[in-house]
Amino acid sequence: MAFYVVQFLTGLASAASLFLVASGLSIIFGVTRIVNFAHGAFYMIGAYIAFTLTERFSGAFGFWGGVVVAALAVALIGVLVEMVLLRRIYHAPELFQLLGTFGLTLMVEDLVVLIWGPDDLVGRRAPGFKGAVDFFGQNIPSYDLFLIALGPVVLGVLWLLFQRTRWGVLVRAATQDRDMVAALGVNQKWLFTSVFAVGVFLAALGGALQIPRDAVHHAMDLRIIVEVFVVVVIGGLGSIVGAFVAAVLVSELNAFGILIFPKISIILVFLVMAVVLIVRPWGLFGKPEAAARKTPGLTVNPWRPLTSNERLAALAALVIAATLPLFAGNYALTVGSEIAIFVIFAVSLHFLMSVGGLASFGHAAYFGLGAYGVAFLAKMAGLPMIVCLLLGPLLGCMGAAVFGFFAVQLSGVYFAMLTLAFAQIVWSIAFQWVSVTGGDNGILGVWPASWAASPSHFYWLALGVAALVTVTLRIMVFSPFGYALRATRDSLLRSEAVGINAKRIQWTAFVIAGTTAGIGGALFAYLKGSVFPDNLGISLSVDALVMVLLGGVETVSGGVIGAIVYKALNIWLVSQTDLSKLVLGGFIVLIVVVFPKGIVGMLEMLAQRRRKSSPPGSSLLAKPIESAE
Amino acid sequence: MKLTVQDLNSHYGPAHILFDIGFEVGEGEVVALLGRNGAGKSTTFRSIVGLVAQRTGRITFEGKDVSARPTHEIVREGLGYVPEERRIFTDLTVEENLEVGRQPKRPNAPYWTREKLFTLFPNLGEMKGRPGGRMSGGEQQMLTIARTLMGNPSLVLLDEPSEGLSPKIVEQMVDAILTMKKEGVSIVVSEQNLHFARLISDRAYIIERGRICFGGTMAELDARPDIRDAHLSL
Ligand SMILES: Nc1ncnc2c1ncn2[C@@H]1O[C@H](COP(=O)(O)OP(=O)(O)OP(=O)(O)O)[C@@H](O)[C@H]1O
Numbered sequence: 001m002a003f004y005v006v007q008f009l010t011g012l013a014s015a016a017s018l019f020l021v022a023s024g025l026s027i028i029f030g031v032t033r034i035v036n037f038a039h040g041a042f043y044m045i046g047a048y049i050a051f052t053l054t055e056r057f058s059g060a061f062g063f064w065g066g067v068v069v070a071a072l073a074v075a076l077i078g079v080l081v082e083m084v085l086l087r088r089i090y091h092a093p094e095l096f097q098l099l100g101t102f103g104l105t106l107m108v109e110d111l112v113v114l115i116w117g118p119d120d121l122v123g124r125r126a127p128g129f130k131g132a133v134d135f136f137g138q139n140i141p142s143y144d145l146f147l148i149a150l151g152p153v154v155l156g157v158l159w160l161l162f163q164r165t166r167w168g169v170l171v172r173a174a175t176q177d178r179d180m181v182a183a184l185g186v187n188q189k190w191l192f193t194s195v196f197a198v199g200v201f202l203a204a205l206g207g208a209l210q211i212p213r214d215a216v217h218h219a220m221d222l223r224i225i226v227e228v229f230v231v232v233v234i235g236g237l238g239s240i241v242g243a244f245v246a247a248v249l250v251s252e253l254n255a256f257g258i259l260i261f262p263k264i265s266i267i268l269v270f271l272v273m274a275v276v277l278i279v280r281p282w283g284l285f286g287k288p289e290a291a292a293r294k295t296p297g298l299t300v301n302p303w304r305p306l307t308s309n310e311r312l313a314a315l316a317a318l319v320i321a322a323t324l325p326l327f328a329g330n331y332a333l334t335v336g337s338e339i340a341i342f343v344i345f346a347v348s349l350h351f352l353m354s355v356g357g358l359a360s361f362g363h364a365a366y367f368g369l370g371a372y373g374v375a376f377l378a379k380m381a382g383l384p385m386i387v388c389l390l391l392g393p394l395l396g397c398m399g400a401a402v403f404g405f406f407a408v409q410l411s412g413v414y415f416a417m418l419t420l421a422f423a424q425i426v427w428s429i430a431f432q433w434v435s436v437t438g439g440d441n442g443i444l445g446v447w448p449a450s451w452a453a454s455p456s457h458f459y460w461l462a463l464g465v466a467a468l469v470t471v472t473l474r475i476m477v478f479s480p481f482g483y484a485l486r487a488t489r490d491s492l493l494r495s496e497a498v499g500i501n502a503k504r505i506q507w508t509a510f511v512i513a514g515t516t517a518g519i520g521g522a523l524f525a526y527l528k529g530s531v532f533p534d535n536l537g538i539s540l541s542v543d544a545l546v547m548v549l550l551g552g553v554e555t556v557s558g559g560v561i562g563a564i565v566y567k568a569l570n571i572w573l574v575s576q577t578d579l580s581k582l583v584l585g586g587f588i589v590l591i592v593v594v595f596p597k598g599i600v601g602m603l604e605m606l607a608q609r610r611r612k613s614s615p616p617g618s619s620l621l622a623k624p625i626e627s628a629e
Numbered sequence: 630m631k632l633t634v635q636d637l638n639s640h641y642g643p644a645h646i647l648f649d650i651g652f653e654v655g656e657g658e659v660v661a662l663l664g665r666n667g668a669g670k671s672t673t674f675r676s677i678v679g680l681v682a683q684r685t686g687r688i689t690f691e692g693k694d695v696s697a698r699p700t701h702e703i704v705r706e707g708l709g710y711v712p713e714e715r716r717i718f719t720d721l722t723v724e725e726n727l728e729v730g731r732q733p734k735r736p737n738a739p740y741w742t743r744e745k746l747f748t749l750f751p752n753l754g755e756m757k758g759r760p761g762g763r764m765s766g767g768e769q770q771m772l773t774i775a776r777t778l779m780g781n782p783s784l785v786l787l788d789e790p791s792e793g794l795s796p797k798i799v800e801q802m803v804d805a806i807l808t809m810k811k812e813g814v815s816i817v818v819s820e821q822n823l824h825f826a827r828l829i830s831d832r833a834y835i836i837e838r839g840r841i842c843f844g845g846t847m848a849e850l851d852a853r854p855d856i857r858d859a860h861l862s863l
């Protein structure tokens with residue numbers, strides 16, 4: 001019995017930091033409508049800076065002072081980020097906001113390694129809370145008791161802040177109607193900045209308070225952000241009480257899940273999240289209308305099938321690509337195969353995003369599942385390559401069917417967060433369930449059959465499949481199914497009014513996209529001869545997103561171009577620098593800031609401006625007045 | 630002149646909505662902006678306070694050109710705006726709604742306190758702690774006006790204050806507006822209801838499809854039934 005109580009208390013103690021970070025995310029989202037992906041990064045920087053400060057200054061004042069100063073310092077960094085980056089993207093599509101803050105996260109990951117080194121850092125114990133309390137023969141660290149008390153205290157302070165101060169009233173008003181707040185004379189800019197500072201402060205404090213419990217390391221950002229996404233999805237984005245309740249719930253599920261499914265405890269959290277989503281898609285304490293916000297910014301030009309000339313051009317490009325083995329060496333062919341595989345991957349996500357308006361942040365899960373499917377079939381069942389290639393993607397299909405069912409219940413940022421959380425769950429299973437997946441060591445020795453073993457043969461195979469997949473998806477775009485899917489994207493309500501079962505259509509699209517990604521993954525397993533958890537990791541998911549954005553979300557086949565350009569660039573970059581995350585992150589941030597309306601939107605704007613300026617006097621804004629927004 | 634609008638043109642995306650709008654409001658005056666549904670009354674107001682992104686023209690308030698300033702700065706100059714559709718904060722209580730509108734005292738404008746507003750709108754005083762979402766339409770309309778008055782404006786843009794209100798509430802509204810006028814607040818009120826406008830206004834402009842097509846005193850308007858019938862649905 002005592003053991004369970006202690007387990008429960010440990011869970012409560014973990015909930016404290018989770019709550020701090022999640023409430024910060026919620027507050028920021030409430031007012032700015034930005035889901036701050038970099039929130040985990042701020043949490044991590046908070047921990048690192050607190051580590052340095054508490055090492056430098058000893059004593060009680062040194063420790064607690066160090067924790068608070070670290071959080072304040074990070075809040076200041078947050079203010080800078082808000083003023084330099086976020087202010088430029090408040091009106092960008094939410095996908096860009098997520099991506100921009102994600103790019104920031106990537107940069108921070110490399111930066112902390114650059115500053116603090118790659119090793120885990122073990123921080124000091126908190127003065128006054130070094131010992132443990134004996135509870136019927138079980139030990140409870142007294143620091144845990146401190147954290148358990150801290151959670152409700154912070155909740156209370158936040159409550160007072162929001163209910164009893166003018167700032168809190170303004171924030172709550174802005175959460176509901178930003179323009180109206182401005183129309184009453186409140187400077188939104190500074191309101192946003194201050195809200196962001198408070199949110200980041202909370203995240204950094206959560207990180208700083210973790211140092212006596214956990215080692216500080218450079219992957220703690222992704223770990224926490226996934227848990228935080230799960231917390232806010234369960235608790236309801238924008239609700240602080242929801243964040244508190246859900247943080248406790250998730251932490252307890254983790255604490256007891258270990259006892260029930262020692263290897264894959266995360267499943268329990270997933271199950272609970274699934275139930276909550278079915279019963280209350282907007283979370284336990286959230287509001288339905290907040291969830292209804294759909295991915296905007298996809299102002300789409302009318303699409304048309306290729307003309308016969310364009311078809312010929314595409315065919316010619318394919319033929320030229322097919323001649324690569326005639327003059328290129330083995331390395332180039334392997335790179336070529338990889339690019340072809342990523343074309344499949346990018347095209348599948350592009351289909352979901354452009355036609356379905358569903359921006360998945362965890363698409364790599366299905367890619368990786370396809371790869372693992374092949375590995376299982378080839379290594380465990382010993383099936384021949386053809387059979388594996390045909391059946392392996394079915395694992396991706398199944399994963400997409402299960403997760404997609406829940407994901408399409410939501411839209412916009414909720415959809416993005418949920419798909420990310422799902423992908424991370426799949427990753428955790430692959431990582432933790434060592435007896436089946438080999439864990440971090442992966443599954444090795446997945447080699448192609450002799451007919452496909454030579455680089456040129458494999459290249460032709462990959463190229464052929466990529467062409468087939470691209471054509472099939474294009475045909476689908478212009479099929480009745482494609483039209484129905486587009487209708488759900490453009491207006492969910494209207495499409496349902498004309499008798500389209502929107503959720504079913506979106507789910508189908510999700511499964512199609514997942515299966516297609518699985519086909520890419522299956523080929524990838526054979527290309528590399530091995531499968532690792534990274535094949536379904538977040539960074540791969542983001543690669544796919546960047547490819548799609550580069551190519552242009554608003555085109556029919558942007559994924560193809562995006563994949564070729566991005567993958568070639570990426571392979572080259574990795575061979576050139578150790579700081580590929582820093583460069584890549586910077587690149588993403590740059591895309592988002594320079595093209596806040598998307599690359600295609602930018603091109604459209606340029607074209608429009610050219611059209612506008614030609615007839616004299618038609619210039620729309622002789623003396624443009626800046627908008628207050 | 631308190632407020633001067635010259636050559637105001639506004640667009641929503643590709644749609645050109647306002648065409649060379651121009652009008653004036655004198656110190657302490659109540660001016661009506663009359664027009665049918667979709668004539669452009671709300672767009673005019675939204676353009677003046679900077680809530681329409683694409684607009685050109687010159688807006689002078691108390692001698693200062695405010696056309697390039699952001700919304701909150703324009704409002705802080707003392708130009709209050711009461712939107713249509715009663716955009717109160719439904720999650721906030723009556724007192725909190727008023728708090729959002731609160732601005733410092735202004736030398737050239739009447740100073741409103743909560744207490745003073747509760748005497749102007751007695752209904753509000755009886756429900757200080759009630760969330761805005763649980764108020765009747767009339768009460769919400771009073772709250773939007775009171776909230777803007779908390780900013781101590783010297784001029785208020787009132788967008789269709791009588792819309793959808795019962796005759797009894799409309800009467801209270803007329804009283805409240807006349808009190809505001811007596812205190813020295815200049816008012817521009819947009820209306821479709823000529824009878825209501827006549828009770829409170831000194832002068833009127835008529836807007837039709839984004840263009841001002843009449844401007845004059847109420848007596849001048851009454852002398853031109855042809856204009857009235859052509860541009861206003863009575
Ligand atoms: N956000 C918007 N986007 C595009 N067009 C708009 C928008 N708001 C208004 N319009 C159009 O601008 C025109 C003027 O609208 P406005 O709301 O200013 O009219 P109004 O005189 O206030 O009408 P009402 O009496 O119905 O409130 C209308 O044709 C309307 O359809």
Ligand SMILES: [Mg+2]
Nearest residue numbers: 670671672713
């Ligand atoms: Mg109107």
